[in-house]
Amino acid sequence: MPDTHVVAERPAQDQVATYDAIVIGAGISGMFMLYRLRELGMTARVFEAGTNVGGTWYWNRYPGARFDSESWTYGFSFSKELMQEWDWKEHFSPQPDTLEYLNHVADKFDLRRDMQFRSTVTAAHWDDAANQWTVTLESGQQAKSRFLCTAIGILSAHTLPAISGRDSFHGPAYHPARWPHTPVDFTGQRVGIIGTGATAIQAIPEIAKQAQQLTIFQRRPNWAAPLHNARISKEEMEQIKSHYEEIYAHCATTPMWFIHQADRRNTLEVPPDEREAFWEKLYAEPGFGIWLGNFRDIGVNEKANAAISEFIAGKIRQRVKDPKVAEKLIPKDHGFGARRVPLESGYFEAYNRDNVTLIDTLQDEPIERITPKGIRTTKQEYEFDVLIYATGFDGVTGAFDRIDIRGTNGLRLKDAWAESPRTYLGMLAEGFPNMLMVLGPHTARGNIPQAIEHSVEFQAGMLRFVQQHNYTRVETRPEQVGDWTRTVIKAAEKLLSSKVDSWQTGVNRNVEGRAVRRVLGYNGNGVHFRRTTDEVAKGGYKELMFR
Numbered sequence: 001m002p003d004t005h006v007v008a009e010r011p012a013q014d015q016v017a018t019y020d021a022i023v024i025g026a027g028i029s030g031m032f033m034l035y036r037l038r039e040l041g042m043t044a045r046v047f048e049a050g051t052n053v054g055g056t057w058y059w060n061r062y063p064g065a066r067f068d069s070e071s072w073t074y075g076f077s078f079s080k081e082l083m084q085e086w087d088w089k090e091h092f093s094p095q096p097d098t099l100e101y102l103n104h105v106a107d108k109f110d111l112r113r114d115m116q117f118r119s120t121v122t123a124a125h126w127d128d129a130a131n132q133w134t135v136t137l138e139s140g141q142q143a144k145s146r147f148l149c150t151a152i153g154i155l156s157a158h159t160l161p162a163i164s165g166r167d168s169f170h171g172p173a174y175h176p177a178r179w180p181h182t183p184v185d186f187t188g189q190r191v192g193i194i195g196t197g198a199t200a201i202q203a204i205p206e207i208a209k210q211a212q213q214l215t216i217f218q219r220r221p222n223w224a225a226p227l228h229n230a231r232i233s234k235e236e237m238e239q240i241k242s243h244y245e246e247i248y249a250h251c252a253t254t255p256m257w258f259i260h261q262a263d264r265r266n267t268l269e270v271p272p273d274e275r276e277a278f279w280e281k282l283y284a285e286p287g288f289g290i291w292l293g294n295f296r297d298i299g300v301n302e303k304a305n306a307a308i309s310e311f312i313a314g315k316i317r318q319r320v321k322d323p324k325v326a327e328k329l330i331p332k333d334h335g336f337g338a339r340r341v342p343l344e345s346g347y348f349e350a351y352n353r354d355n356v357t358l359i360d361t362l363q364d365e366p367i368e369r370i371t372p373k374g375i376r377t378t379k380q381e382y383e384f385d386v387l388i389y390a391t392g393f394d395g396v397t398g399a400f401d402r403i404d405i406r407g408t409n410g411l412r413l414k415d416a417w418a419e420s421p422r423t424y425l426g427m428l429a430e431g432f433p434n435m436l437m438v439l440g441p442h443t444a445r446g447n448i449p450q451a452i453e454h455s456v457e458f459q460a461g462m463l464r465f466v467q468q469h470n471y472t473r474v475e476t477r478p479e480q481v482g483d484w485t486r487t488v489i490k491a492a493e494k495l496l497s498s499k500v501d502s503w504q505t506g507v508n509r510n511v512e513g514r515a516v517r518r519v520l521g522y523n524g525n526g527v528h529f530r531r532t533t534d535e536v537a538k539g540g541y542k543e544l545m546f547r
């Protein structure tokens with residue numbers, strides 16, 4: 001994207017500018033937060049590490065990157081005009097189109113005027129006497145604000161593999177979340193990729209088409225199901241536009257804010273033939289239906305989960321020609337849906353190509369080290385021209401950990417959350433006044449932009465309340481934080497996903513101290529979450545303390 005738009009000017013180094021609010025991050029969260037702050041008449045500054053807006057869709061430019069959620073439920077819904085003027089081209093938008101959309105939003109609402117790019121926030125310290133935050137950037141520049149809005153995303157702190165020799169490789173090595181801005185040409189290249197999460201599952205079929213040889217180092221396989229993407233015709237888009245209100249209203253009634261609603265029946269109550277037919281239908285349909293529109297007990301009942309897992313395993317066996325490779329691609333340590341289900345477009349068929357090799361690093365050939373030439377396993381050294389570390393993220397709390405955030409009495413957020421995050425609704429943290437989190441830990445997520453809009457609307461309402469009463473400070477009550485933390489932990493207890501290592505349970509062995517599972521999101525029903533926040537707002541925010 002061109003960086004020629006009007007952007008906020010930097011103040012001279014020795015000036016400390018003061019704003020009503022500072023927003024960290026210019027992704028979907030930060031963009032909408034800025035829009036609402038302006039409406040409230042507040043002065044605001046957005047600091048963003050990248051060179052333009054887009055967040056996740058700015059950084060993740062790897063081949064095959066796209067939505068796994070229906071495009072037409074994934075845009076902003078706050079502006080009817082915006083919804084009517086934007087045409088999604090595909091049911092599951094590819095990254096370049098999504099970034100174009102977000103740039104369109106930034107242009108339309110002239111958002112960049114209050115944004116400063118190439119500005120990584122390294123610290124945010126609360127001054128109790130002044131009721132103010134001081135934010136420090138990597139450059140040393142500082143700014144002050146009454147409110148601090150963290151809009152830093154749940155998957156923004158990317159992690160490289162903690163494998164010895166990692167930096168010794170002579171060729172280019174890329175993490176998908178720091179992909180070059182010009183396309184990488186893999187023609188004639190020997191490519192090695194570590195990781196088989198949602199990112200790799202999107203990238204592998206695309207890279208396989210180009211590379212001379214693609215070698216995939218898989219530690220644990222993931223259950224994946226077909227995306228079934230398609231272009232959206234003009235007529236279809238018109239049809240979608242005329243139904244936006246119903247579509248978004250419908251999403252608001254589902255637990256994860258997607259179009260998919262779980263089937264009310266329990267798996268094993270349904271006769272096997274009928275069950276198979278239902279699963280065949282879901283497997284042939286686009287999107288998350290096979291996961292979120294499945295029988296309601298597949299995520300909590302071991303036997304039900306074993307049945308759907310066996311169905312999906314059968315599909316993998318059908319699609320992958322070499323039975324040994326197929327077996328390696330079938331997860332054995334967790335059931336279908338217990339980790340976020342990656343949606344794929346020809347992923348399993350990629351293993352039928354002559355130029356693709358799967359190395360099972362758990363069962364067959366553990367990686368010993370990365371070498372100047374490539375990757376050495378316990379069996380041999382593989383030589384590569386390019387390496388890709390599709391090794392994921394320090395999810396949810398990782399981006400917070402990378403900023404030195406200090407609240408009252410110098411309390412470090414990282415210490416306060418060492419064992420578990422402690423928040424109220426995932427939006428306010430105990431001991432951190434005037435810090436508002438969009439997509440903070442323990443909030444409801446699901447369909448991310450809808451979660452963002454809901455969260456920003458709640459926070460904007462709260463700020464309006466602050467203005468109306470001439471308050472300067474808002475914070476949580478410890479008892480509310482305790483109650484909410486217990487609610488969140490209880491909601492996760494019965495889920496099979498809580499018993500599996502993943503970024504969602506906070507496990508990332510590439511990061512020190514991240515080997516223990518934690519609950520990082522609110523896994524209850526999104527409908528209940530909306531009700532709870534609406535009641536807090538209607539009741540005059542009695543759960544919060546104002547001064």
Ligand code: NA7
Pocket residue numbers: 155160161162163194195196197198199200218219220221340361390391392393503510
């Ligand atoms: P994921 O889903 O966390 O996947 C990361 C992958 O990298 C996963 O297969 C890991 O294996 C593997 N990994 C990580 N570290 C290593 C090391 N050191 N050695 C070998 N293999 C490793 O991240 P993604 O980027 O794919 O997707 C993140 C989310 O983005 C996704 O859920 C969507 O919501 C969008 P493991 O499974 O840990 O054995």
